[in-house]
Amino acid sequence: MTTLTDVLQGLRSNWLAVAWSLEQDSIAASIPAECLSDVVTYLHAHEWRLGTVVATDRGTSLEVRYAFYAGRYPGWAQLVVAADPVARVLPSITPVLIAADWFEREIEDLFSIRFTQHPRLGDFVLHDNQWAENNGLMRPNVRSSADMEEQRRAWRPRRVLKEEGAFVMPIGPIYSADAESALFLLETVGEDVVRAIPRLFYKYRAIEKLAEGRSVRDVLLLAERCSGTSAIGNGLAYCHAVERALLIDVPPRAAALRAFFAELERIRHHVTSVREICASTSLAVAASQALWLEEQLLRICGAVAEHRYFFGVLDIGGLMHDYDPAALEVAADGAGALSGRIRILRDALQNSSSFLDRIEQIGIVDEHAARTFELVGPFARASGVSADMRSIQPYGAYASVAFAVPTEAEGDGYARLRILFAEIAQSLQIVRTLLRELPAGPVRTEPTMRAGFGLGWTEAPRGASIQWVQVGEEGTILRYRLTPPSFRNWHGFHVATEGFAFQDFPIVLATLDLSVAENDR
Amino acid sequence: MNWFVRGLLAGIRTEAEPGGKDTPPSISPGLPRTTLHASPEAAIDIAAVCPTGAIVAHDALASVVQDLCVHCMRCKPSDPGAAGGQEWRHDVRFAHGPEGGEAEPLDRRFTRSLHVRIVDAGDCGSCLNELAQLNGPSYNLHRFGIFITPTPRQADVLLVVGPVTRQMRGPLKAAYDAMPDPKRVVAVGACAAGGGIFGPSLMCAGGAADAVPVDLVVPGCPPPPFAIVHALRAVCGARPLDPSGNLG
Numbered sequence: 212m213t214t215l216t217d218v219l220q221g222l223r224s225n226w227l228a229v230a231w232s233l234e235q236d237s238i239a240a241s242i243p244a245e246c247l248s249d250v251v252t253y254l255h256a257h258e259w260r261l262g263t264v265v266a267t268d269r270g271t272s273l274e275v276r277y278a279f280y281a282g283r284y285p286g287w288a289q290l291v292v293a294a295d296p297v298a299r300v301l302p303s304i305t306p307v308l309i310a311a312d313w314f315e316r317e318i319e320d321l322f323s324i325r326f327t328q329h330p331r332l333g334d335f336v337l338h339d340n341q342w343a344e345n346n347g348l349m350r351p352n353v354r355s356s357a358d359m360e361e362q363r364r365a366w367r368p369r370r371v372l373k374e375e376g377a378f379v380m381p382i383g384p385i386y387s388a389d390a391e392s393a394l395f396l397l398e399t400v401g402e403d404v405v406r407a408i409p410r411l412f413y414k415y416r417a418i419e420k421l422a423e424g425r426s427v428r429d430v431l432l433l434a435e436r437c438s439g440t441s442a443i444g445n446g447l448a449y450c451h452a453v454e455r456a457l458l459i460d461v462p463p464r465a466a467a468l469r470a471f472f473a474e475l476e477r478i479r480h481h482v483t484s485v486r487e488i489c490a491s492t493s494l495a496v497a498a499s500q501a502l503w504l505e506e507q508l509l510r511i512c513g514a515v516a517e518h519r520y521f522f523g524v525l526d527i528g529g530l531m532h533d534y535d536p537a538a539l540e541v542a543a544d545g546a547g548a549l550s551g552r553i554r555i556l557r558d559a560l561q562n563s564s565s566f567l568d569r570i571e572q573i574g575i576v577d578e579h580a581a582r583t584f585e586l587v588g589p590f591a592r593a594s595g596v597s598a599d600m601r602s603i604q605p606y607g608a609y610a611s612v613a614f615a616v617p618t619e620a621e622g623d624g625y626a627r628l629r630i631l632f633a634e635i636a637q638s639l640q641i642v643r644t645l646l647r648e649l650p651a652g653p654v655r656t657e658p659t660m661r662a663g664f665g666l667g668w669t670e671a672p673r674g675a676s677i678q679w680v681q682v683g684e685e686g687t688i689l690r691y692r693l694t695p696p697s698f699r700n701w702h703g704f705h706v707a708t709e710g711f712a713f714q715d716f717p718i719v720l721a722t723l724d725l726s727v728a729e730n731d732r
Numbered sequence: 733m734n735w736f737v738r739g740l741l742a743g744i745r746t747e748a749e750p751g752g753k754d755t756p757p758s759i760s761p762g763l764p765r766t767t768l769h770a771s772p773e774a775a776i777d778i779a780a781v782c783p784t785g786a787i788v789a790h791d792a793l794a795s796v797v798q799d800l801c802v803h804c805m806r807c808k809p810s811d812p813g814a815a816g817g818q819e820w821r822h823d824v825r826f827a828h829g830p831e832g833g834e835a836e837p838l839d840r841r842f843t844r845s846l847h848v849r850i851v852d853a854g855d856c857g858s859c860l861n862e863l864a865q866l867n868g869p870s871y872n873l874h875r876f877g878i879f880i881t882p883t884p885r886q887a888d889v890l891l892v893v894g895p896v897t898r899q900m901r902g903p904l905k906a907a908y909d910a911m912p913d914p915k916r917v918v919a920v921g922a923c924a925a926g927g928g929i930f931g932p933s934l935m936c937a938g939g940a941a942d943a944v945p946v947d948l949v950v951p952g953c954p955p956p957p958f959a960i961v962h963a964l965r966a967v968c969g970a971r972p973l974d975p976s977g978n979l980g
Contacts, residue, residue, distance in 0.1 A: 338899055341898070341899060341902075348934065348935075353934070355934065356898075356933075356934050356935075359898075359934065384900070384903050385851055385852075385884075385903050385904075385907055386882070387882055388850065388880045388881070388882050389850045389852075389860055389863050389864055389880060390852070391852050391855070391857070391860065392851075392852045392853070392854075392900055412899065413897065413899045413900050413903070414852070414853075414854040414894065414897050414900060415897055415898075415899060415935055416854055416895065416897055416930045416931075416933075416935055416936050417933065417934050417935040417936075418930075420934055420935075421929075421930065421933055421934070428783075429783045432783060432802060432804055433929060436802075436856045436858075436928075436929060436930075436953075438856055438857050439855075439856035439857045439858025439859070439861070439954065440856075440857040440858060440861055442858075483861065486864075494735065495735075495739075496735040496736070496738055496739040496742075497735065499739070499742075499868060499869050500738075500742065502864070502865065502867070502869060502870075503742075503745055503868060503869045503870060505865070505868075506865055506868055506869075506870045509758075509865075510758035510759065511758070513756075513757050513758035513759065513761065514756065514757060514758040517757040517761060517805065517808070518757070518761050518803055518805065519758075519761065519862075519954075519956070520954070522802075522803045522804065522805065522953065523803060523804050523805025523806070523808075531805060531806070531810070532810035533810075559735075559738065563735070726857055727852075728854075728855060728856045728857045729857070
């Protein structure tokens, strides 16, 4: 079996001129742009997955950092490529790694870096009908909204289908009763969706830009509220990144309690997803019952943490404050007491043939597609890719807690529903185990500010959340990079929707469990 | 067993609106309120804790601009008896008119039939999740004759969540313009109330009022479902706003 050291040896022997270093479980190197594609191909062949791509523009210097992680054992690799800050051109790695496609499109839009050989750039984060070209929002010379040049331009969706009678069905950006804002361009000749192009980032809030110059503690608020329904998932990844940068060790009690809250959040989030799937098939009774279960879980969260979505629980170095063991027990018992009702709902759904007809064999994403687009979270696990950051890159308390990572092979809507129920059961077990072995001691290490950078990751409810920070001497954020799971999974959205009937579109969308807010940032 | 019977057997789960002042945190996180501290220094210290500038010190008194509160919980003492923290109100009647003034409710005829169009103008997902609960068994918005409608053409109330991002400003205004008169706008959540932690900034406005005229504001991050129910009842004149709760 290949290990981290084997991969390092391989890199060293193939690229002799590069100074490869290994610190703890992380390989790092500055590499010349011309060998980037080959190194990426090598890592991809060894089942390394793309974690994030971070561009940093300091005015006089410009660099792009590619972070990869091993798919089967703990290990990271960070490749740094310098670009000329005037010419702003880099080779694209999308031809060798499709998963990098959206990263490069985003960087092109926000940093005005052109990626040669990229198949399609433009109209991504900043919409072409509203903004002038080359605004470069993330560049240091853009400081206020006055620096952004608005320009009304005609924009038409890209047409691919040339058949007679083909048309584009636009849905959004405001649609349905309480859906998030996004535009879907569905190309069709009548019955089936032939091409599906999501146009996202209507809700782009520029969180990464807002973070610059703020204190590490205040940026935590942004990380939590990137996606309010997975505040712990994304907030914790940010805390991990900052704690690495500041060299802080989190006390064991805080690590265990963080995992406790993360699992409660996962249970609640998965019940929400089940509710959305029931509602999308118009199964009103099941949707109501799931809504009620969700409300009970929100109340359990609110009772223990005083906030229904766990805002204000995390802090840099641990938690904001300690929790009474009795209150934690009540929360775990409450969630445990609901598990029986969740199982009853699951069994009732699995015995409803009319419901199963709507979600079986639709929105199929096979394992090959899931690997090509490097999907994450429950979405990937329903397609046979056992990618779970808690087990492949363990962090915090998860290194010492035993749990199973459920996977399914079919990759259809029903497989994704089964994954949700299986993960709820696992999370309930983790919650119990954590409470049984809850360590005593403090819940926070007071951070001492120093300059540094760090990478943090978690398995958020929707999948891997990977974040990178660069902290200045006074504890202000110089660069914050947020890679939430939905950004990865929206990239595979079209695979699930293309080739299926129009009326199945809302159902497919519900089973994919994608958040627009999380993607748009 | 079929779903119809399952539904009947579940019974009625709908809850009465909490009227009192002690709603538990499981239903509402509450909001900080004006607090008299031991000394002017203590008031200045607590104001410095707030990351959004929602707490303002005047001598020993620390007042709260509730629209700016993002529920970071930093001013709340972990132990309710402990000294030094800001006091919190524990009710759900958060809604108030623009700039603290009185909102003019719709005609009484709307009290039993009010149609609401929700527009997500950059929401993080938690306000929308609380709005989804409104149609659930616990809150059951239908009992008040309030309905969520998918089209602005049939809507009486535009409910805005999110700080209004630059790229959602156009669609939001188009939705407002498509609504027939008389119409009202309710801004729900800290972001829509005053920009929250996102705005005003490079890509966000400072709340819904920067794009459309706002009649009622519901602070909170997110406001609990019962606070939104209260606001929707108030906007059609079925409930008075509770001025006592808005002392801040």
